[in-house]
Amino acid sequence: MMERGAGVDLLAILNNLTTKALSGQKPTYDEALTVLRSKDDDLMDVIAAAFRVRRCYFGKRVKLNFLVNLKSGLCPEDCFYCSQRRGSDTEILKYTWLKPDEAVALAGAGISGGARRVCLVASGRGPTDRDIDRVAHVIGAIKTAHPKVEVCACLGLLSDGQAARLRAAGADAYNHNLNTAGERYPSICTTHTYDDRVDTVRRAQRAGLSPCSGIIAGMGERDEDLVDVALALRELTPDSVPVNFLIPFAGTPLGTEWNLTPQYCLRILAMVRFVCPDAEVRLAGGREIHLGSMQPLALYLANSIFLGDYLTSEGQESHRDLKMIAEAGFTVEGLDSTKPVAVGGPERVALRQRGAGTDLPPNA
Numbered sequence: 532m533m534e535r536g537a538g539v540d541l542l543a544i545l546n547n548l549t550t551k552a553l554s555g556q557k558p559t560y561d562e563a564l565t566v567l568r569s570k571d572d573d574l575m576d577v578i579a580a581a582f583r584v585r586r587c588y589f590g591k592r593v594k595l596n597f598l599v600n601l602k603s604g605l606c607p608e609d610c611f612y613c614s615q616r617r618g619s620d621t622e623i624l625k626y627t628w629l630k631p632d633e634a635v636a637l638a639g640a641g642i643s644g645g646a647r648r649v650c651l652v653a654s655g656r657g658p659t660d661r662d663i664d665r666v667a668h669v670i671g672a673i674k675t676a677h678p679k680v681e682v683c684a685c686l687g688l689l690s691d692g693q694a695a696r697l698r699a700a701g702a703d704a705y706n707h708n709l710n711t712a713g714e715r716y717p718s719i720c721t722t723h724t725y726d727d728r729v730d731t732v733r734r735a736q737r738a739g740l741s742p743c744s745g746i747i748a749g750m751g752e753r754d755e756d757l758v759d760v761a762l763a764l765r766e767l768t769p770d771s772v773p774v775n776f777l778i779p780f781a782g783t784p785l786g787t788e789w790n791l792t793p794q795y796c797l798r799i800l801a802m803v804r805f806v807c808p809d810a811e812v813r814l815a816g817g818r819e820i821h822l823g824s825m826q827p828l829a830l831y832l833a834n835s836i837f838l839g840d841y842l843t844s845e846g847q848e849s850h851r852d853l854k855m856i857a858e859a860g861f862t863v864e865g866l867d868s869t870k871p872v873a874v875g876g877p878e879r880v881a882l883r884q885r886g887a888g889t890d891l892p893p894n895a
């Protein structure tokens with residue numbers, strides 16, 4: 532491994548990574564690791580290099596995705612990061628399958644907000660054939676009303692024939708994350724395996740569904756584990772790669788894992804961009820919590836975000852997401868505006884009425 536500070540020229544490595552990514556070549560393990568281990572002071576160099584790759588494949592477009600949690604909590608699996616796991620003490624909403632009309636209406640709200648992909652998610656180990664019927668009905672209704680909007684299903688481990696039935700119902704994509712490196716999988720879940728997850732991604736792919744598979748960072752893994760899972764994802768050739776940053780829900784085994792800094796989150800996104808250069812890299816759960824006011828910088832790396840709320844936690848208000856995208860000079864995919872908007876206006880000028888010269892305390 533090339534150590535930073537031991538004579539390694541980071542700019543030369545970044546240049547090489549960019550050249551490789553622009554021609555679809557795989558970075559070496561050490562190159563990917565170097566991105567994660569670069570210093571905070573070098574962050575803007577890392578972002579600038581990865582942005583060249585993002586811009587080549589996706590311009591400055593941001594795709595918006597909208598989650599509909601069809602069935603929440605009550606899961607028999609024990610994924611340590613998940614607030615819906617069995618025995619979870621997290622006080623999340625728990626409910627069984629939404630009525631189809633409710634699901635379609637929620638999807639419609641996300642689409643009205645600008646989403647170009649709807650992700651239909653259900654807790655559980657995997658769907659029964661009856662569950663597939665239920666979801667197929669919802670998919671059909673959404674596609675009829677919004678033929679240009681992509682529908683992705685995320686229902687857990689798939690068994691024989693289920694992926695094909697979802698595809699026949701009109702689903703465009705299937706999400707199933709690898710989450711972490713294969714060798715670490717038993718430390719984040721004991722009720723299914725990493726190989727089970729790979730199998731489901733492959734089933735979806737074989738059935739003609741666009742594979743969506745990503746990671747959760749911040750679960751106590753090493754830098755090497757993140758590189759391992761990113762390289763494993765590259766082998767699976769997913770079309771989209773969600774990058775989640777662990778939301779340490781109180782009441783889950785990983786509820787005290789507050790390890791991520793905004794700078795490290797940005798380096799993770801850059802590393803994933805270099806490893807999967809032409810994939811839709813999606814800034815996913817935990818972005819608001821871990822990136823804070825650095826979120827706009829993530830748009831230079833990821834070309835896709837979730838709009839609105841997550842499965843069991845609330846996201847940034849959708850109008851703030853749209854404002855963030857516009858202010859950063861990016862455009863929402865599918866909307867016509869191509870020019871950065873001027874965000875200033877008279878309503879933003881607040882005349883001071885506190886502090887010096889008043890009886891009110893200062894803004895301090």
Ligand code: SF4
Pocket residue numbers: 606607608609610613614615616617653654655656687
């Ligand atoms: S991640 Fe999915 S399978 Fe695992 S506990 Fe949560 S809902 Fe269940």
